[in-house]
Every structure is written in structure tokens, then in C-alpha cells.
Amino acid sequence: MKTLLISIMFIILLPLQTPAQDSASSAIAIVNDDVHTHTPTHSGKMLRRDLVRTMIVKASMNVQLNDFQQSASAVIRIADRDSLAMDIMAFGIPVAKLYMNKTKFMFMDLFNGRLVEGPATAANMANVTNIPLSFDDFICLLRCESPFPASAYSSEGTTKSGNEVLRFDRPDSNREFIAINIQDSTIKQYQRKDKDGTLLMNITYTDAMNIDSQLFPKKAQVQAPVSQFTMSVENKEIIINSILKEPFIFKIPQGIEKQQLN
Numbered sequence: 001m002k003t004l005l006i007s008i009m010f011i012i013l014l015p016l017q018t019p020a021q022d023s024a025s026s027a028i029a030i031v032n033d034d035v036h037t038h039t040p041t042h043s044g045k046m047l048r049r050d051l052v053r054t055m056i057v058k059a060s061m062n063v064q065l066n067d068f069q070q071s072a073s074a075v076i077r078i079a080d081r082d083s084l085a086m087d088i089m090a091f092g093i094p095v096a097k098l099y100m101n102k103t104k105f106m107f108m109d110l111f112n113g114r115l116v117e118g119p120a121t122a123a124n125m126a127n128v129t130n131i132p133l134s135f136d137d138f139i140c141l142l143r144c145e146s147p148f149p150a151s152a153y154s155s156e157g158t159t160k161s162g163n164e165v166l167r168f169d170r171p172d173s174n175r176e177f178i179a180i181n182i183q184d185s186t187i188k189q190y191q192r193k194d195k196d197g198t199l200l201m202n203i204t205y206t207d208a209m210n211i212d213s214q215l216f217p218k219k220a221q222v223q224a225p226v227s228q229f230t231m232s233v234e235n236k237e238i239i240i241n242s243i244l245k246e247p248f249i250f251k252i253p254q255g256i257e258k259q260q261l262n
Contacts, residue, residue: 051214052143052214052240052241053079053080053240053241054077054078054079054080054240054241054242054243054244055076055077055078055142055143055238055239055240056075056076056077056078056237056238056239056240056242056244057074057075057076057078057142057235057237057238058073058074058075058076058235058236058237058238059073059074059076059233059234059235059236060072060073060233060234060236061073061074061231061232061233061234062231062232063229063230063231064229064230064231065130065227065228065229066228070090071090072088072089072090072095073088073089073090074086074087074088074089075087076142077244077246077248078139078142078143079244079248081136081139081140081143082101082102083099083100083101083102083248084098084099084100084101084138084139084142084248085097085098085099085246085248085249085250086098094110095109095110095111096108096109096110096111097110097250099248099249099250100120100135100138100139101120101135102120102135102136103119103120104117104118104119104120105117105118105119105120105124105125105135106249106250106252107128108250108252108256112257113255113256113257114256114257114258114259115252115256115257115258115259116128116258116259116261117258117259117260117261118260118261118262119261119262120134120135121134122134122137122172124261125138126227127261128261130224130227130229131201131222131224131227131229132192132200132201132224133201141190141203144186144187144205144215144216144217145187146166146178146187147176148168148170152168153166153167153168153178154166154167154168155167156177158182159179162181162182162183163179163180163181163182163188163189164179164180164182165177165178165179165180166178166179166180170192173194173195174192174193174194174195174200175192175193175194175195176190176191176192176193177189177190177191177192177193178190178191184215186205186208186215187205188204188205189202189203189204189205190202190203190204191203198226199225199226200224200225200226201222201223201224202222202223202225203220203221203222203223204220204221205217205219205220206218206219206220207219209235209238211238211239211240212240212241214240216235216238217235218234218235219232219233219234219235220232220233220235221233
């Protein structure tokens with residue numbers, strides 16, 4: 001239950017949906033339907049950095065880790081790309097709280113009376129959640145933005161379905177691919193592979209909904225094949241650019257067990 005709650009909490013950040021991909025598959029799954037090269041057409045719209053300041057997301061989710069499954073719901077609050085807070089509920093009962101910013105994360109497991117905190121690095125997130133994403137990766141993909149500026153990506157071509165495939169060779173030696181809808185510049189799929197071509201992450205976004213003239217996915221699915229982790233998310237409500245009054249950092253009760261990660 002402890003591991004599950006931590007996984008639920010972090011992965012709700014990602015709206016998604018697709019069957020697991022074989023890590024030995026050639027190149028990238030999102031270009032399997034006959035990619036042909038062309039002049040890049042993607043734009044800064046996929047970043048939306050000046051259009052979405054704050055977000056409140058209410059979502060339901062289903063998490064599977066190996067053979068174990070669990071359903072939950074969550075409320076997520078995001079302040080720009082600076083910080084986020086999340087409250088996790090199971091059967092309407094609060095079970096976990098999360099706070100993250102660029103330098104640290106705090107996760108309180110109310111069910112087990114335990115607090116885990118440390119730097120918000122990809123290594124720590126992989127250790128705690130089975131998902132190797134740093135805070136910057138989490139918050140950008142939750143906001144449906146590319147983790148790096150659009151100018152950093154090169155075009156791999158377009159698919160038969162009309163999506164443009166972009167590639168970026170990351171500083172950490174991993175390589176990421178993004179499938180973009182050419183008409184509205186929204187992200188449809190995100191993948192990350194290591195230098196040997198092993199699939200680390202696959203996220204698909206479906207059923208776009210219009211929120212104040214901005215498109216966001218209603219459903220999403222994330223897979224981390226190496227850790228056999230899958231999560232489906234359905235966004236019930238998204239509110240953007242509202243004033244967030246409640247504090248993001250939560251109070252830690254006395255007597256709670258604490259664990260510090262380096």
C-alpha cells in the first residue's frame with residue numbers, strides 16, 4: 001500500500017493512454033506508421049509558457065504496479081513551473097499529500113504515518129515512484145508542454161496520421177521523442193529512451209478538451225516498462241489562471257516517521 005500510494009501521487013501528474021511498448025522495438029513507437037521527412041512546422045505553441053500561469057486539476061486514476069492495482073482520485077495545484085501541491089484520496093479519504101518545487105519534494109503518507117523528502121531529482125523520483133522524471137519533467141508534461149524549448153528539438157518527420165515527430169538528445173544521454181498535432185501544436189505522445197534504445201517512458205494523451213481557448217487532454221496513460229508500472233488518468237476538471245490562495249507546503253504532524261533522501 002505504501003509503494004502504491006507514492007506511485008499514485010506522482011504519476012497522476014501525467015494524463016495518458018496506450019498499450020505498453022516493447023523496449024526492443026526499433027527507433028520509436030510513435031514513428032512506426034511510416035514516417036517521412038519534411039520541413040519542421042512545430043511552433044512555440046507546444047510550450048504555452050506565457051498562457052498558463054496556474055492550474056487546478058481534479059482527476060481520477062487507476063494504477064497498476066506489477067500485478068497490483070489501485071484506484072484513487074487527486075486534486076493538483078500548479079503555480080507556473082515553480083511548484084505544485086497534490087492531495088490524494090482513496091474512497092473519499094485523504095491518504096497522501098505531496099509538495100514539489102525545483103529543488104525538493106515532500107511526500108506525506110497519511111495511511112502509514114510516514115514522510116519522505118529530498119531533492120526533486122529524476123533518480124529520487126525513480127526510487128520513490130518508479131518513474132525517472134525530475135520535477136521539471138513532471139510539471140512540463142502535466143502542463144502538456146515539452147520539457148525543453150521547441151527550438152531544442154529536431155524533426156524526425158511526420159506519420160501517416162499527420163503528427164510531426166520531434167527528437168531531442170538530452171544532456172543525461174537519454175533521448176526523447178514527442179508527437180505533435182501539426183494543426184494545433186498539441187502534444188499527442190511522449191517517449192523517452194536510454195542511449196541503448198531501451199524504452200523508459202511512454203505517455204499518450206487523448207480526448208482533447210478546450211479550457212479557456214487552451215487544449216488539454218481529458219485522458220492519458222503512462223507506462224514505465226522497466227518497472228512494470230502503468231497508470232490511466234481521467235481529468236474531471238481543469239481550471240487555469242485562477243488565484244491560488246491556499247499554501248502549497250503542508251504542516252507535518254508531530255511523531256510522524258521521516259525519511260531523508262540525498
